[in-house]
Amino acid sequence: MKTKSSATIALMAAVGVLTACAGLQPPKQAATDPAYLARIDQLSQNRCNAQVAGAVEGVGVAPDRITELYYTRDMDGTNDRVVRYTAWIRLSGQPGHLIVDADAMTCRAIQVYTRDGADIEGVSSF
Template identity: 40%
Template sequence: MTQPNHPRGNPSATRLLRNGGATFALFLVLTACASLRPPPMAVPETAMVSTLERFSPNPCNPAVASVLAGANVPLSNIRSVAYGLYRDEITGRIIRYDAWVGLKDQPGSIVVTVDDTCRPIQIYAREGARLPVAAR
């Protein structure tokens, strides 16, 4: 015999608990995302965008140059730039770019992530690279 006030005995209460759990999970995800800040940006050196274009032509080079300037990465220290892109699995549309920036004075890369409209999302170091102190 089920009791009407017990969640297992009341289908609408079970639905409410499931939906409440989903709502709470969504709340946690949105809270975590809200704490992410875009990387600092600054006006890049005059030749920064043309240097990035020479290494790897991409419509997001001006935004990446601004992020590198905001992270205090000097133009003279850039060794290489290569872009990775991410596509929506269903539509095939580009949804994000990662600019892998190699530096002359250290191994690895600094990675600048931008969305499909070139809006900066994040900057981080990989494979032994280090971000300048001001960018951390």
């Protein structure tokens, strides 16, 4: 039993160290500046707007740089349930998109990244 417990503790410590080294941080979940939510609401109506606004604020993009926003839905193929909303955000002066993936049930922002040439300091690009 001690071996299993020791292995579990070692594994948890390794994961903690790797996470800290990678600088992985969960996306910010709520905007503290109302200008973010106002801009997001102006461009699209979605129940996850508040969390998307928080994620955008969290990466340091000014709300007036957001020029376009639309959402797509990922469905669970077994029961036609929405499992994830993806916010596709265009920014002035940038190609591509800033992407925010949000859990469909809670709207919690899962990840933030860029695609197709968009470049935001500190944000992963694919």
